[in-house]
Amino acid sequence: MAILSRSDSMCNFQKTEAADIYQNLIHQPDVLPAGLNLNLEELSKVAKRLPMRLNTYFLSLIQSADDPLAKQVIPDIIELTDCRGPDDPLKEQAQSPVPGLIHRYPARVAFTVSNQCAVHCRFCLRKRNVFDGKQVSDKELELAIAYIRNHPQINEVILTGGDPLMLPDARIKQLLLQLRSIKHVLVLRIHTRIPSVFPERITKSLAHMLAKFHPLYLNIHFNHPNEITPAAENACRLLAEAGIALGSQTVLLKGINDQEQVLCKLFEKLLQIRVKPYYLHQLDRVRATAHFQVSMEKALSLITYLRGRLSGMAIPQLMVDLPAGGGKVAVSPESVVEKQPGRWVFRNWQGKLFSYP
Numbered sequence: 007m008a009i010l011s012r013s014d015s016m017c018n019f020q021k022t023e024a025a026d027i028y029q030n031l032i033h034q035p036d037v038l039p040a041g042l043n044l045n046l047e048e049l050s051k052v053a054k055r056l057p058m059r060l061n062t063y064f065l066s067l068i069q070s071a072d073d074p075l076a077k078q079v080i081p082d083i084i085e086l087t088d089c090r091g092p093d094d095p096l097k098e099q100a101q102s103p104v105p106g107l108i109h110r111y112p113a114r115v116a117f118t119v120s121n122q123c124a125v126h127c128r129f130c131l132r133k134r135n136v137f138d139g140k141q142v143s144d145k146e147l148e149l150a151i152a153y154i155r156n157h158p159q160i161n162e163v164i165l166t167g168g169d170p171l172m173l174p175d176a177r178i179k180q181l182l183l184q185l186r187s188i189k190h191v192l193v194l195r196i197h198t199r200i201p202s203v204f205p206e207r208i209t210k211s212l213a214h215m216l217a218k219f220h221p222l223y224l225n226i227h228f229n230h231p232n233e234i235t236p237a238a239e240n241a242c243r244l245l246a247e248a249g250i251a252l253g254s255q256t257v258l259l260k261g262i263n264d265q266e267q268v269l270c271k272l273f274e275k276l277l278q279i280r281v282k283p284y285y286l287h288q289l290d291r292v293r294a295t296a297h298f299q300v301s302m303e304k305a306l307s308l309i310t311y312l313r314g315r316l317s318g319m320a321i322p323q324l325m326v327d328l329p330a331g332g333g334k335v336a337v338s339p340e341s342v343v344e345k346q347p348g349r350w351v352f353r354n355w356q357g358k359l360f361s362y363p
């Protein structure tokens with residue numbers, strides 16, 4: 007469609023804005039501060055196979071090598087020896103009717119519009135697309151939009167990636183215009199990590215542009231309370247003030263956020279900056295991420311701890327994405343202790359038993 011072919015003015019715009027986004031990226035381990043005491047030789051070995059990426063903003067938040075933010079983006083030598091797990095544990099490729107679309111549920115579809123991110127999370131599910139830095143082509147986008155157009159059962163489109171907000175504003179607007187021109191697409195959603203890793207990218211004009219496409223929801227990837235800086239708060243404020251409903255997604259990560267107090271603080275703070283905690287994800291079992299894996303028992307006990315201590319508004323659902331494309335299931339602590347006709351016994355947040363009715 008004509009909308010995807012770029013006008014001259016847009017090309018210029020794309021260049022300048024893309025420059026801002028890509029300018030601050032760091033890929034070479036040897037430019038990391040000496041104060042972090044990193045083993046550069048090891049780091050480089052890993053980064054050659056599984057490229058490192060962070061930016062000057064995220065680096066500025068990192069205090070030491072075992073900082074919870076550092077562990078998310080700085081390669082670990084263990085990644086090279088951990089060969090367990092597939093590249094695509096959720097069988098996304100098998101559920102992809104055209105490149106870039108994952109059509110797992112009848113009425114909603116995940117649409118990969120960018121393979122780029124501001125940082126490379128070492129635990130990323132989509133490393134296979136993201137870490138090689140390949141751009142999504144115009145042709146792919148066109149084919150994906152044609153598929154959505156031809157499938158009237160799709161009424162929600164989730165822009166994902168990579169990170170959709172790594173695209174220039176004008177490109178995002180084109181995509182949203184095209185999707186909005188499809189009558190059966192009722193709800194739009196964007197999944198992004200930009201507000202937590204590159205908050206300056208969120209401008210008033212971007213927020214106002216997005217707000218023209220309501221109903222549009224934005225889910226932000228936040229893993230640790232230290233990511234909620236004044237700059238990140240400001241990014242969320244711009245989006246919320248433009249009228250965009252914000253949610254969060256958190257990946258449960260060993261040694262990073264698998265502690266009661268860390269999660270409490272994260273979800274409390276998110277609610278305070280008008281971001282509703284949506285999902286807490288059990289890590290998908292993608293290769294070279296076993297060192298981040300938290301047991302199901304631990305995950306459940308963390309959720310149990312939050313219940314009763316935090317506002318219900320601040321508690322996300324614990325989700326497991328089933329292997330082989332089975333989809334997501336919500337996991338909740340066993341609240342039903344006994345089921346008898348007309349009488350169920352429940353355990354409350356304090357562990358006390360109550361029968362109902």
Ligand SMILES: *Cc1c(COP(=O)(O)O)cnc(C)c1O
Binds near residue numbers: 111116164
């Ligand atoms: C996670 C996911 C969705 C969205 O699921 P929600 O539960 O609606 O947030 C849609 N499609 C795919 C392929 C997904 O992995």
Ligand code: SF4
Binds near residue numbers: 125126129136168
């Ligand atoms: S922001 Fe998301 S898609 Fe990008 S590297 Fe991190 S986990 Fe992967």
